[in-house]
Amino acid sequence: MTGKILVSACLLGHKVRYDNGDVPCLDARFLKWYEEGRFVHICPEVVGGLPTPRPDAQRQGDRVVTGAGVDVTEPFMKGAQATLKLAREHQVALAILKQDSPSCGSLYIYDGTFKDTKAPGEGTTTELLRKNGFKVFGEDQLDEVEQELARTDGQGIL
Incomplete structure (x- = not known):
């Protein structure tokens, strides 16, 4: 059987x-x-209760805030926890999440200044998934996803 993939709904x-x-x-592979x-x-943000x-x-350290300065860390963390639960329930092999997102970014996220500047970093959901042993990739890393799937499918990992 082939491994399941957790994917950002967007x-x-x-x-x-x-x-x-x-x-x-x-992408044809996707x-x-x-x-x-x-x-x-x-979508961790929607599942976390955001409209x-x-x-x-954007992330500012351990917090997530809006451009108006409203702290939305709690719904982001709630969504991350729901995503982790879903990944465990479905025994996903890996995740493909939306790059640059404050929830899902895996290589880069916006730097928290709201000046359209990206910086190396990861979103809240990606961070939690990785801390719990899941491999997370962005939609721009499908070569790596393909390699990881070949490895896990070949070992019979679900």
Whole structure:
């Protein structure tokens, strides 16, 4: 059996982003994994209780705040916990989450200044998943995902 993949809902075209938009991933490999039924999807921010649309938010250390300075750390953490629970329930092999997001970023996130500047870092959900042993990739790392799936599928890991 092939491994399940946890995926950010916005990458599947769901309108869950802060701006009520989506960012569907149209890479042929991503679409193939979707067709194979591998995906388990979630939007940590929505599951954490935030509306769509919602104010833009960025990480500032351990906190997540909106551009107006409102602390939204609690719903971000609630969403991260729900995502971890879902990953465990479905025994996902890995996650493909939306790069740059304050929840899902895996390599870079916005730097907390609200000046459209990115910095190395990870979102709250990515951080929690990694602390619990899950491998997390962005939608721009599908070569690495493909390699990891070949490794885990070859070992019979679900």
